[in-house]
Amino acid sequence: MKISNNTILITGGTSGIGRGLAEALHKKNNKVIIAGRRKNLLDEITAKNPGMEGIEIDVxxxxxxxxxxxxxxxxxPELNVLINNAGITTLEDWDNDNVDVSAIHNLIATNISAVIGLTAALLPQLKKNSNPAVITTTSGLAFIPLAIAPTYSATKAFLHSWLQSLRYQLRDSGVEILELAPPYVATEFGGEQQANDPRAMPLNEYVSEVMQILESGKMPDGEILVERVKDFRIAERNGSYSNFFEELNKMFSNH
Ligand SMILES: NC(=O)c1ccc[n+]([C@@H]2O[C@H](COP(=O)([O-])OP(=O)(O)OC[C@H]3O[C@@H](n4cnc5c(N)ncnc54)[C@H](OP(=O)(O)O)[C@@H]3O)[C@@H](O)[C@H]2O)c1
Structure with a gap:
């Protein structure tokens, strides 16, 4: 993916990782369009970043x-990059016999169906333009599930698998299919306490490492992996999966 002179649509651009990337890409001379539900934030961010535009949507x-x-x-019509970044999470207690299935359907609609719908709708447009790319945000939890967030982890594992197939099908089309798999990052994704959790990677550090990776063009297998998430990615391959799973889930457990 080129680092400048793109027209980029980024969902979930009103906060956290999406906002951070939107502002960093804006500074690199890209036309950036952010999307999200919170109109006040769309207005505030676009006002702070002249030239950036915002569109309200519930994906x-x-x-x-x-x-x-x-x-x-x-x-x-010149759109050449789509960043599927909007996402939500839910905690589920399957030992409680009272799982909120409607919240899970909403999670699947946001994290999976929206990505499929938007990619299918915009891919023909991206293909018409030069240097087309689709970046989709997954998670380190695509590779090792967090047991308190079973469906969330599974939505990201779904996307990881789906992206591999898309990349293969589109290998001769010129469209780059990239996966952005963040580690635990200090945003308000899991509530206010996550934004202040010292165990989380500071957002500005995450965004700047991702920008360096994009600039370097070094994204083996189409994966954008900062150092902090690599242990998650390779656990299955290097035999550390069982220990890693235990430790992660001991650290973030409800019981
Ligand atoms: N932070 C982490 O530790 C972490 C780790 C791995 C992966 N991720 C992934 O990174 C992505 C961004 O998360 P974040 O950490 O930056 O959290 P965040 O600050 O909560 O951002 C989530 C973004 O998604 C948007 N969004 C959520 N539901 C939406 C809907 N129905 N329609 C439109 N937009 C919607 C929100 O915008 P509105 O509220 O304005 O709609 C917001 O801009 C997510 O896909 C998440 O799964 C995060």
Whole structure:
């Protein structure tokens, strides 16, 4: 992926990793369009970053996605990069006999169906332009599940697998299919306490390491992996999976 002179749509651009990347890419001379539900933040961020634009959307609503994609295509025919970054998480206690299935359906709609819907709708447009790329945010938890967040971890494992197939199918199309798998990062993703958790990677450090990786072009197998997430990625390969699984889940346990 080129680092400058792209037209980039980033979902989940109103906070955390998405906002950080949107602002860093804006500084690198890209046209950046951020999307999210919180209109006040879209307005605030675009005002702070002249030239950046914002579009309101709830990606969990498939009907909104179709309308949104049509708007994007007509307003930004030069769009060449899609960053599927919006995501949510839920904690589930399957020992409690009272699992909130509707929250899980919403999680799947946001983390999986929205990514599929938006990618399918915008891929033909991206292909028409030069240096097309799709970046999708997964997680270190795609490789080792966090037991208190079973469906969340599984949505990211789903995306990891799905992206491998897309990359293979599109290998001669010119579209780069990239996976951004963050480690635990200090955002408000899991609530206010995550943003202040000393165990989490500071957001500015994460964004700057990702930008360095993008600039270097060194993304083996299409994966954008900062140093802190590599242990997760290679655990299965190097025989440390069982110990890593135990330790991770002891550290973040409800019991
Ligand atoms: N932080 C971590 O430790 C971590 C680790 C691994 C992976 N990730 C992944 O990184 C991505 C970004 O998370 P973050 O840490 O930056 O958390 P965040 O600050 O909570 O950001 C989540 C973003 O997703 C957007 N979003 C959520 N539901 C949406 C919906 N229905 N429609 C439209 N936009 C929606 C939010 O915007 P609105 O609220 O304005 O809609 C927000 O901009 C997620 O995919 C997450 O799974 C995070």
């Amino acid at each position: 969990s609503d498939q009907k909104q996605i179709e309308k949104f994609a049509a708007t994007v295509k007509s307003k930004y």
